[in-house]
Amino acid sequence: MANSPSGDSMLDRLVRILDSFDAQTPSLSVSSLARRAQIPKASMYRLLDDLEGHGLLAKDKNGQVSLGLRLWELANRSAATVGLRKVALPFMEDINQLLGQNTQLSMLHEDEVLIIERLSRPGAVVNQASVAGRMPVHRTSMGMALLAFSRPEVIHGFLERHRDLMNATHPHFRAEMAEIRRNGFASMDGYIDVESTGAAAPILDDSGYQLAVLSVVVPRDSGLLQPAAMALRTASRGISRALGYYRER
Structure with missing residues (x-):
């Protein structure tokens, strides 16, 4: 040009x-x-x-x-998100109804969490996510789940670019990543809003690496974290299967 x-x-x-x-x-x-x-x-x-x-x-x-x-x-024709959003929406609606809290679908993009879909809920806890908005990886359950299930070269590259930040905010980063992978979800208390807890589960491809992440924010100490984690893991597996990526591991 x-x-x-x-x-x-x-x-x-x-x-x-x-x-x-x-x-x-x-x-x-x-x-x-x-x-x-x-x-x-x-x-x-x-x-x-x-x-x-x-x-x-x-x-x-x-x-x-x-x-x-x-x-x-034009953005809503994006091949990278159209199929994913279409498949994910029914699962998101189920979680939205079950938990009574806002539900998000996100991807890792340019070292940030990009929100590609969000279902709101009246009376839900405060949630800073907005469609087409970006949120920091290190301060959100979405970001940590996406990072934990990323390919090794993606994790290495992210750390190279943000090593000081991650050392300051996540001094036990490798242990955190291992725990998230072991549990199949990430949760974080009060990083964005002190009265809330975020929970996020990855949507995986056949190799076990993230395509996107499904998440909710629940009131802190409400007892909803474990039900949320279970619902997110179940829905994420369902989305992976519907996309043709998931096989039992």
Whole structure:
């Protein structure tokens, strides 16, 4: 793709524009967007017209810019998630009904936990996960379960990039990984919200490595952790079988 006068490609600029939005800032003024994307304001106005015309960005009556519905449409065609979400949803609905708590489906992506589906529940404990949102690996049961059941080279690479962080937060990392693999699920108390406990079980392929993870957040000391772990493990095995990956080990 052709370069801009500053030397960066138009694709680089497009990615920086789209990356400027997050859960905390779903909309921005043109000036703020230009500043975040490191693009001159005059150029930003020209790019905005093109992106708005293709439905990739949208601008409201107050001039605030947000991501366009076209992006949502394209993202929901992703081959990596469409089949998984379709198969997982009935199992997620069962857990949602059984436990009365919010239920998430997540994947490991770019050293973070990416939430690809979430079922809410009225009256459920506070849960910070949101669809298309990202959460830290080291502070979530989702992340630790995904890491524990990752291929060795994935674990090694993650540790190389985040060794100081993991040494500080998980000084007994290898023992934790072994326990999660032995139990078939991960649980963490109060890392995100002090009054909750997260539980997560991996969805595995034929080799025993994670494809994704199924999780819930339950009230701390509620007695729901063990029933949640059992339900998650059962559902995760069911999803693996339905995807054609799981065989008894």
